Amino acid sequence: MPQARPRTWRPDGWLALALAIAALVLIPVAVTLAAFAHPQAELLAHLAEFVLPELVANTLWLGAGVAVGVGVIGVSLAWLTAVCEFPGRRFFNWALLLPLALPAYVLGFVVIGLLDFSGPLQSALRAAFGPVVLPQIRSRFGVIVTLSLALYPYVYLIARNAFATQGAVALEAAQSLGHSRRAGFFRVALPMARPWIAAGVMLALMETLADFGTMAVFNYDTFTTAIYKAWFSLFSLPAAAQLASILIAFVLAMVVIEQRSRAAMRYGAVGRAAHTRRIRLSGASAVLASGWAGAVLTLAFIVPVTQLALWALPILGEDLDARYWGFFRHSLVLAGSGALLVVATSVLLAYAGRESRSPGMPWVQRVATLGYAFPGAVLAVGLYIPVAWLDNLLIDRFGAAAGVLKGSLVVMLLAYLVRFLAVGFGPVDSGLQRITRSIDDAARSLGHTLRTRLARVHLPMLRASLVTAATLTFVDIMKEMPITLMTRPFGWDTLAVRVFEMTSEGQWERAALPALAIVIAGIIPVMILTAHGDRAHG
């Protein structure tokens, strides 16, 4: 591994590019921080006395629980499908991604509907055995399990790519050195995949910390629910923004600590998966593997989607009108163009990190991907306020026709970019890390310039990561609510907007139809992803 690399490009140019991307995120950050100009000491003192102690504990428990939950589910399934062979492996390989398309709050509502005291399970138990008391599902335990089931695909998808390219090789190397298979997994393959696992867990954690919908369904109070309480119930947007900046600072610290703890290590690809054989599971271990994958898929997808279908069926004739085609099309156009924008920007940002030798670069990258840590509606306002301000400025100078920004798709797509850059950047950056410097050197020695190196060497090697990033972003935008609600032009209602319309007055059964449509639209990129993945990894 070369210690010093020759400068082939002006590093300052890369830094400037990364700064420009980060500047987009700094806009809502600045609006949020500006709230400190309006001190809310008395209100915050009230929250600190009566609300914060419990919900800080709640938030920490939730974060820890979900990190462990998505880690265990995601890594185990990724290992099984990427490296092992067991009955149903090919099916589970793609099917385990499907829960990605199901919004967590929808899963939460179905879980409560089925498992709460008045739900069918407990009612049937009572009918059969008299008074039976099951543990309360609307609880810390229930919310952790629900979010783990909803968010494990982030870890699964990213870790599977890592295992598929290096897992079996690592294991073989470990075994040739006399390690057992088990020790090989825990001491070699797992540590080697750490950047990818961490990237997935971090996405799940940011999503969890900023989540409002699922928390509302479970009535579980976290830091983010307090932010919304300050805004919607106590009518103080400044107090909400101040609390939000504390949350974002916390996430930033978390990201930096994780980054530091592995800063000394270098990760690179160790070989081609195509040349290695899968570990063939048999007997009890094969049954266990299929059973585990099947159980996760059943709980996280088959049961909730069946329930949604049962709810949607009776209202199909009434609600499924010609407008649905429009909602569907709007969702696809927004998610598709948003995903393209996010992935392209992610490549630029990741590349800037690789090429620039500026010591500030990791910080710039961390800031640029902070949008995912914002509670959605706070980010939406943080973006909308400056846009409206700019619009007003233009209108004052050039007349009413100049006010074209707000209510245009450009603002909407930029807002998606700010929100979801982390989702695209995670897979792209960790994919880029797997391309060793020696490959760069080889390409350079063959006379490749930076541009041809990117186009002919890196992008093909990154293909799996790019498709992963695009899929995650696409599905996330499909499910996104607050930004879509606030920035959509008149008439641009999407499937997520339909879900909002139905759920905000508690009509969950009627929300099943648009929720199902989101799932169906989300399956399309999962299929594309699988087709690509199979070609890439065999």
Next chain:
Amino acid sequence: MSRFALLLSLLFALVPAQTRADEVVVYSARNEQLIKPLFDAYTQRTGVTVRFITDKEGPLMARLKAEDRNTPADVLLTVDAGNLWQAAAEGLLRPVKSPILAANIPAHLRDPDNQWFGLSVRARTIVYNKNRVKPGELSTYEDLASPKWRGRLCLRTAKKVYNQSLVAMMIHELGEERTEAIVKGWVDNLAAPPFADDTQAMEAVAAGQCDVTLVNTYYFGRLMEKKPNLPLAIFWPNQAAKSAMGGVHVNISGAGVTRHAKNPAGAVRLLEWLSSEDAQNLFADVNLEYPVNPRVAPDKVVAAWGSFKQNLVNVEAAGRLQTKAVRLMDRAGYK
């Protein structure tokens, strides 16, 4: 070809259509399925188009504020008085002088300063399990705090504005100290952690997890329409003449004309029509609410629940005292 279509639609969306004189723009926190039928009917009768966008109240108000004098919105529509009061307090609405609105809407259901107007009435009342409670056991909201309901009460979360408005009205009627004791009593009586919505709380009552709950009547109507055999019934509390808090707590779904409306006259005409005999049934019945206009009879499903005496304090108090109510519920441990 498809790339062309995409580009075209992007360009099209880039340029917002200009507001025309025969058009009213509405920012609505009331759901699309509850307002679109009305706006369609209005367009059919008058030829005036109504363009609208839906979102939660908080973001809609933040949006109005950010857009300031260049907002496209003429009307702000919400589903509770608290948010309308807040919008008026932040200077987002304008006073409207309209004899028609004054005649159609009872005084306690509109702003004393004429900045907002109730368009439908939502009663928050007691629903109980017929097999486990005799109506004679029930009396008032306050009584649900008494020890006889220990382990028998279910409530929706305190985060919902309907409960905040109820507690705000209780503060107005009973004073802060007494209200806090009552809310603490409610919390002590809970059989299960607070629910995310009224329907779940009623399902719990029906299943026997608890015996009574507090809900808006249209949730009861919707649930019974779907599951008519549930052992649930409505009770109207605080009906006795000597009740400290007189009458059932009512809230409104309502609207105001924005301060920077481009078509204020058109906005007022729309509100006047919405409060008229022509529109009131459509407005209220689509969601099993009560018409605000006393000359209009409610839907027959709604009428079957019986008539009741409502609390006549101006709903403006619910907005004014909302933050006080939220803090009180925090202190009482009502989540």
